[in-house]
Amino acid sequence: MSVHEDADPLMHPEVQQSSVFGYLSGYAVTVLLLLLSMYITIAHMLPPIPLLGVLSGLALVILIAQAFLFFGLDFSQHHIWKSLSIILTVPLFILSIGLTVWMFHSLDGLTMMPDMPGMSMQPTLLQ
Amino acid sequence: MDAQVPRDGKLPPLWHYGHEGHDEISTKTLGFWLYMISDSLIFGGLFAAYGVLDQPMSFAGGPGPAQIMHPVAAFGQTLAVLTSVLAYSLGTLAMKTNNKAGVLLGIVGAMVLAVIFLGLEFNDFAVLYAHGATLQRSGFLAAFFILIATHGLHMMFGLLWMAVMLVQVGRYGLSKEIVMRLLNLRLFWQFQASVWVCVYIYVYLRGTFS
Numbered sequence: 579m580s581v582h583e584d585a586d587p588l589m590h591p592e593v594q595q596s597s598v599f600g601y602l603s604g605y606a607v608t609v610l611l612l613l614l615s616m617y618i619t620i621a622h623m624l625p626p627i628p629l630l631g632v633l634s635g636l637a638l639v640i641l642i643a644q645a646f647l648f649f650g651l652d653f654s655q656h657h658i659w660k661s662l663s664i665i666l667t668v669p670l671f672i673l674s675i676g677l678t679v680w681m682f683h684s685l686d687g688l689t690m691m692p693d694m695p696g697m698s699m700q701p702t703l704l705q
Numbered sequence: 706m707d708a709q710v711p712r713d714g715k716l717p718p719l720w721h722y723g724h725e726g727h728d729e730i731s732t733k734t735l736g737f738w739l740y741m742i743s744d745s746l747i748f749g750g751l752f753a754a755y756g757v758l759d760q761p762m763s764f765a766g767g768p769g770p771a772q773i774m775h776p777v778a779a780f781g782q783t784l785a786v787l788t789s790v791l792a793y794s795l796g797t798l799a800m801k802t803n804n805k806a807g808v809l810l811g812i813v814g815a816m817v818l819a820v821i822f823l824g825l826e827f828n829d830f831a832v833l834y835a836h837g838a839t840l841q842r843s844g845f846l847a848a849f850f851i852l853i854a855t856h857g858l859h860m861m862f863g864l865l866w867m868a869v870m871l872v873q874v875g876r877y878g879l880s881k882e883i884v885m886r887l888l889n890l891r892l893f894w895q896f897q898a899s900v901w902v903c904v905y906i907y908v909y910l911r912g913t914f915s
Contacts, residue, residue: 587881590730592888593800601794608787608898612905616776619910626914637906641899648794648895656731660738667742674749679756686760 595650604647611640730885737889741896744859748900751852752907758848759911765843770912773838773849779909782825783901786860789818790898793867797891800879808874808887812867815894819864826857849908856904859897866890 587593615636618624624632645651651661757763759770796811830850833839840850870883870890877883 587730587884588800588803588879590728590884592730592734593797593884596794596798598795598798601791601798605787605791608902609784612780612783612902615906615910616780619913620776622914629914630911633906633910637902640902644895644899644902648790648898649892659735663739663742667745670746671749674746675753675756678753682757686762 591656595656600647600650604644607643607647608640611636611643730881730888733885734888734892737892741892745896745900747855748852748903751848751855752903755848755852755908758844760845763844763848765845767843767846768836768838769845769915770849770908771915773833773846774909774912776905776909776913778829779905782822782829783905785818785822785825786901787898789815789822790894792818793894794891797887800884800887803879805874805879808879809871812871812874816864816867816871819860819867823857823860823864826853830854852908853904856897856900859893859900863890863894863897866893 615633618632619629623629645664649660651657651664653661761769792811792814794811796808796815799805799807799811830853833846838846840847867890870886873883873886879887
């Protein structure tokens, strides 16, 4: 497995790992699933909360497909540390984004007066 | 001291004098991978801020997401960034056959598409500014512009990096140093596609319903 100083850099697994088929399928999966996301959004097929759930599911599928097909992640000796580091980072994303949004969302519910003037203000631009 | 000398008289190896066989390409790509993960946490912070400010109080009487998001128009940007990533990725495949011209062609294609992406984005911003939807207008717009512009800034630095690689590949060929830089740039560029997927879904599509 070890690659020595004088080895041909073009024979390195990092160079040799990928394929035309892998990149084209990663591209196709991303474009098609984003088109599907756009379609179900602009066709108003679902109420907001279920729609957000479906879109998040599609985003997750796209990102997992990209992890395999673009970044070439797997659990082989060559890629295991990349895979592990991203897997260990996912909870940090969920905690930082999810908890922040949840905290402020609850805070609004607890502190907002029912008839705050700002709440009833209508957008005045770009109508 | 006797305890350390084995019976056959040979000293145990304390260290290797020769090259240890560290895989330099893998070490550098892993290092850059970890950097990209820290970079993605910046986007995590910006998405968190956007999620917090994406509510009527933060519109401050200005436009909300439904007024400024156009998912069909933004799909043009989506196609530009994804096709740019595809072009660069296919370009790096030419390294497998030591095809320098293929690498250069992939980089040029990726640069053209990245310029189209940035052009669409600047145009988008210009239209919003012309309607008074500026960075200073509301907390929501500040979060929106900073999130989108941070991604755009990444695209600009990617373009700069590609321009440098065009020169270096042309000058030095596919040497080990150049291969490492091309691989790291591929990681950086593919990462922009992943970030854009989140931007498109959680900003442009999410903005059309509430």
